[in-house]
Amino acid sequence: MARILVTGSTGFIGRHLVPALSIRRHEVVEAGRRPRPDAPRFIAVGEIGPATDWSQALADVDAVIHLAGLAHREAAEAEFFTVNDAGTRRLAEACHKAGVKVLMILSSIAAREAERDPRSSNAYGRSKLASETHARGFAESGGAGIILRPPLVYGHDAPGNWQRLQRLAASTTPLPFGAVRNRRSMCSVGNLSHAMVTSVEAALGGTGGGTFEVADREVVSLAQILRWLRAGMDMPHRLLPVPVSLMQAAARVAGREKLKTALLDDLTLDPSAFIRVFAWSPPETAEEAVKRSGQLYAANAGVRNQASAGS
Structure with missing residues (x-):
């Protein structure tokens, strides 16, 4: 200890x-x-x-x-x-x-x-x-x-882009991302916490040190993320296969380059060095973690809605 x-x-x-x-x-x-x-x-x-x-x-x-x-x-x-x-x-x-x-x-x-x-x-x-x-x-x-x-760290109570993505997934609107096959590395907050505990314990024992990329094992697309979030929320996928080139052009015209980068571009990491040095294995898959994030987000939203209705 x-x-x-x-x-x-x-x-x-x-x-x-x-x-x-x-x-x-x-x-x-x-x-x-x-x-x-x-x-x-x-x-x-x-x-x-x-x-x-x-x-x-x-x-x-x-x-x-x-x-x-x-x-x-x-x-x-x-x-x-x-x-x-x-x-x-x-x-x-x-x-x-x-x-x-x-x-x-x-x-x-x-x-x-x-x-x-x-x-x-x-x-x-x-x-x-x-x-x-x-x-x-x-x-x-x-x-x-x-x-x-780490890349984007996610969980049901995450701030920033992940919170906005969950809000988007929770809407009843069909979303135009069914054809997006980009490659994104992410890291669940559970996997990141486990990685931090594992590496600190190893370093206290005299093993490891340096700079490492850390992420879930899986590289995922925006379409996969939204499908898993909506599955966790017990919602139909409702993703429309709008051509990616059309969405990219619309984002450029609207001056939303940062949004385009966050949603449609590739960003991959290589956690293999961290996995090797610290003998680390992520305790959960990206699919498990994203679905649970959606489930908890929907459950908490329901609690908030009930509290608002009762006030």
Whole structure:
């Protein structure tokens, strides 16, 4: 059993990771911006940045899993770098000073895109790429540094694009994506949590470190995702085979390039190195995870609707 600090524990991924660590009998310390009187092991550290005081949170900690960061909203470039870059540097320095053995940084596949083409990447991707250097610096100072680059992480309570996709799947409208055969890597929040627990435990035992892409084993298409979501919601598929070229042209005319990229383009990862180094096997298939996401989303929507009707 280890004492593990999780930053950003109240976020989407943190809400799933903390129970996964507890099941493995680790002592979890949580850190975030604001106090939580209901959580005795939660330590408020204020804003994440170059001046954050981590000393209390890092007391007697064996490993740190750093999830906290700026994402999923519009912000100035300087703000992304203050939180994701300078904030991670401050944490890595504090970890070294406190004698922490393992520092894991949850990065993003956006960092890979920034690495390949900095000029066309966004501030988020560049700031996540910058944050990775601090985990490598921590490793050079004698600890174990693990950097994970996931793609879209999904689950019924996920924010951002996945929430919008679930909302789209839950509509009764026929959708024009039946002919979309793109190739997308994704990662269920259950698989990601399992991967983080597995690799941190291995690193505490002296095995593994470096930068890894992590994802579900399967590469899927938008049409498959929508079919599985609607199956989980106990709905008919109702996907119309509209030609992809027609949808791409319509998106360009409407100025929706980002939407086209998110829905219709390819984006694949290679998790084979992570699987090999940590002897990891994803505990659930993409089909199982997407269907369950749809099922839970529909169930929660029903609860919300009943509450609204009764108010």
